[in-house]
Amino acid sequence: MSTMMTQVCQSVSNETQISGQFKLTGVSLVGKDVNLILVITNPTKGSVTLNVKITAFSILYTKKEMHELLNEHRTICLKSNEEKEMPVSITYAQYEDLLTADNAIEVKAVCxxxxxxxCALVETSIVLENPKVEIKIRxxxxxxxxxxAEIIFTNPLSKEVTDVVVTAEGSGLIKNPVTIKCGNVQPQETVRIPVYLTPYKSGKKHLLIDLTCNKFSNVKAYLAIEVQSAE
Structure with missing residues (x-):
């Protein structure tokens, strides 16, 4: 899944002219820190002192807030027509056990x-990418x-992941979904998990893989397989 980021900037008060936006810097992967820059612009003719409240929550796809990840208060002074940048960081330690299955984080700044x-409200939503799973046919x-089929997974974290479970399914390839318990995977370790199939229909089929563990959920992969007819 590719990274997604949406932006909203709106005035909470009718007279507000301050504007801003979040910019994502670096990668946005589960297991890595989330780094952003809050860019604030003062287009008025006078200097202003802003009180900025920055919050971050893990959210569902419906935008419902689930767990608070960040709550900070800062002060920034802007001259007329001045633009300033404010770094914002959410460490992996802050969100690792609080993400929803949607891997989504909402960040807000009330200035x-x-x-x-x-007041002006600046907000953004970020969807973090899961690690990759590779499928190879032997x-x-x-x-x-x-x-x-060989399922290849590398633990990208600096800590062990536990309770790794792989589920495989595919019409024409597997009559019933197959679930394989793979135990634990050490930091940076690569595991190769065999899945045994007996294709029962010829033609182009799709093998679907879903991997879950204590730190990742719904890590998905698929592979198109051309099944030759029996001779």
Missing amino acids: CYGKNND GQAKENRPLT
Whole structure:
């Protein structure tokens, strides 16, 4: 799944002219820190002092907030027509056990200033990528002949992942889903998990793989397999 990031900037108060946006820097992978830059612009003719509240939550695909990951308060001064950048970081330790199955994080900055406490809201949503799973076929796919698919997974984390489970399915390849318990995988270790198939229909078929463990959920991969008819 490719990284997704959406942006919203809106005025909470009618008189607000302050604007801003989040910029994602670096990679956005599960297991890595999430690094952003909050860019704030003051287009007015006077200087302003902003009180900025930055929060981050893990969210569902519906945007419902689930777990708070970050809550910070900062102050920044901007001259007329000045733009400043403010780094924002969410470490893996802050979100590793709090992500939802959607791998989504919402970051908000409420920027308030002046006697009337005028405010601008800047927010963004980020979807983190799971690690990759590779599928390799050992042998030639033929109808009614045993075939081995090899599932290759590397633990990208600096800590062990536990309770690794692989589920394989595919119409014409496997009559019923196959679930394989793979135990634990050490940091940076690569495991190769065999899945035994007996294709029962010829033609182009798709093998679907789903891998879960204590740190990743719904890591998916698929491979198109051309099954030759029985002779």
